[in-house]
Amino acid sequence: MNGLRRLEGTLRVQGSKNAALPILAAALLTPKSTIHNCPDLSDVAAAIHILEDLGCRCCREGSSVTVTADSCPQSFIADSLMREMRSSVVFLGAMVARCGKARISFPGGCELGPRPIDMHLSGLQKMGVFIRDDGGYLDCRAENGLHGARIALPFPSVGATENIMIAACTAKGTTEIHNAAREPEIGGLADFLNAAGARIRIAPDGTVFIEGVKQLHECEYTVIADRIAAATYLCAAAVSGGRLLLTGADPGHLTACIPLYEQAGCTVHIREDAIELQAPKRLGALPIVRTMPYPGFPTDAQAPFMAMSSLAAGTSVFVENIFENRYKHAGELARMGADIKLEGRVAVVEGTERLHGASVNCTDLRGGAALVVAALAAEGETVVREIRHIERGYEALEKNLSLLGADIRRVAED
Ligand code: UD1
Numbered sequence: 422m423n424g425l426r427r428l429e430g431t432l433r434v435q436g437s438k439n440a441a442l443p444i445l446a447a448a449l450l451t452p453k454s455t456i457h458n459c460p461d462l463s464d465v466a467a468a469i470h471i472l473e474d475l476g477c478r479c480c481r482e483g484s485s486v487t488v489t490a491d492s493c494p495q496s497f498i499a500d501s502l503m504r505e506m507r508s509s510v511v512f513l514g515a516m517v518a519r520c521g522k523a524r525i526s527f528p529g530g531c532e533l534g535p536r537p538i539d540m541h542l543s544g545l546q547k548m549g550v551f552i553r554d555d556g557g558y559l560d561c562r563a564e565n566g567l568h569g570a571r572i573a574l575p576f577p578s579v580g581a582t583e584n585i586m587i588a589a590c591t592a593k594g595t596t597e598i599h600n601a602a603r604e605p606e607i608g609g610l611a612d613f614l615n616a617a618g619a620r621i622r623i624a625p626d627g628t629v630f631i632e633g634v635k636q637l638h639e640c641e642y643t644v645i646a647d648r649i650a651a652a653t654y655l656c657a658a659a660v661s662g663g664r665l666l667l668t669g670a671d672p673g674h675l676t677a678c679i680p681l682y683e684q685a686g687c688t689v690h691i692r693e694d695a696i697e698l699q700a701p702k703r704l705g706a707l708p709i710v711r712t713m714p715y716p717g718f719p720t721d722a723q724a725p726f727m728a729m730s731s732l733a734a735g736t737s738v739f740v741e742n743i744f745e746n747r748y749k750h751a752g753e754l755a756r757m758g759a760d761i762k763l764e765g766r767v768a769v770v771e772g773t774e775r776l777h778g779a780s781v782n783c784t785d786l787r788g789g790a791a792l793v794v795a796a797l798a799a800e801g802e803t804v805v806r807e808i809r810h811i812e813r814g815y816e817a818l819e820k821n822l823s824l825l826g827a828d829i830r831r832v833a834e835d
Contacts, residue, residue, distance in 0.1 A: 569594030706735030750788030
């Protein structure tokens with residue numbers, strides 16, 4: 422990539438990865454479901470691979486994926502498939518609900534630090550699932566079916582909320598999830614399941630009530646816009662000094678991010694399903710940015726905003742409250758001239774006027790996207806390696822940026 426090109430133009434935001442993945446898992450409970458606006462990503466391909474391995478038929482036509490799960494699927498996910506995508510644990514609830522049993526390998530640690538699944542497991546146990554750790558494999562059984570339960574999560578975990586919601590759809594009785602996650606992807610999953618005949622209600626305080634039904638039926642559903650991809654493209658436009666009209670976005674899902682662009686000096690216009698950002702000549706520093714469960718500032722947007730603040734006039738401070746190890750991109754940004762000091766959960770970014778090109782490695786999905794954002798504003802050539810991380814979550818990133826005026830190309834490496 423060669424930096425210092427102003428981005429200008431219109432871009433339609435992709436469907437949400439984090440909404441599509443649990444919906445694909447939930448498709449196991451329906452005889453057939455057609456999922457529109459399903460982004461074409463390696464994580465989505467991994468989820469489809471798991472469904473096929475379980476015995477479903479999957480077919481993609483453009484941005485629509487049809488999953489047929491009419492016969493009783495397998496209940497075992499091989500370790501190699503579990504490793505392809507760490508969030509594959511979300512298949513657990515769907516498999517026990519559909520087959521009465523499930524066997525998956527224990528998902529290991531990951532680039533964001535250890536990612537325990539204790540809340541997923543204790544929720545399912547309350548619903549009647551017996552779980553045994555069998556030499557690195559989790560053996561889950563609910564031969565007499567699942568029953569409703571009152572589950573209070575100690576932390577509003579997105580994945581645990583989703584797993585319990587899916588498992589509860591066909592359980593006997595009603596399940597309540599207190600302190601459930603409130604991310605828009607939870608609402609998306611509820612809408613998909615309800616379209617298939619589930620009875621899920623989300624109270625204004627976020628409590629989820631799921632009244633079990635006998636079975637789900639065929640459905641069609643359109644995945645919500647990807648709020649993190651949207652935030653990333655807005656950061657890209659901001660660092661390039663450009664102007665971007667993002668269409669197909671949901672501004673209501675970005676209420677924690679939009680004021681930060683404005684704080685940095687950008688002019689932001691909101692329409693019903695579009696966001697327009699005009700960057701200032703020089704970006705200003707951000708106030709303290711604390712990552713929080715939704716509706717707070719999303720941890721997934723921390724890295725792209727850090728890339729943006731590394732070019733701001735002044736000091737910005739980030740506090741990462743969700744994951745233990747989510748600053749690996751800081752070292753790579755430093756190779757491009759960013760001045761970032763880390764202390765535990767806190768990152769202090771002294772803005773610099775200019776970054777310079779460098780050879781950098783993606784450390785994880787959002788960290789990788791942050792390197793691309795920084796490279797757009799760096800003098801000279803940047804080579805971003807290990808882009809398989811980026812491909813997990815951004816559809817056609819280089820094509821989209823290039824259409825907006827960036828000098829970026831993908832080169833195959835041996
Ligand atoms: C999801 C998103 C991810 C996002 C995260 C937080 C998907 C596919 N991924 O991940 O992009 O960064 O939400 O918004 O949707 N935890 C436990 N025990 C558990 C479960 C979680 O201790 O049983 C901890 C985690 O280690 C982490 C925190 O809770 O520190 C939040 O995790 P969670 O909300 O579950 O995130 P994911 O669902 O993994």
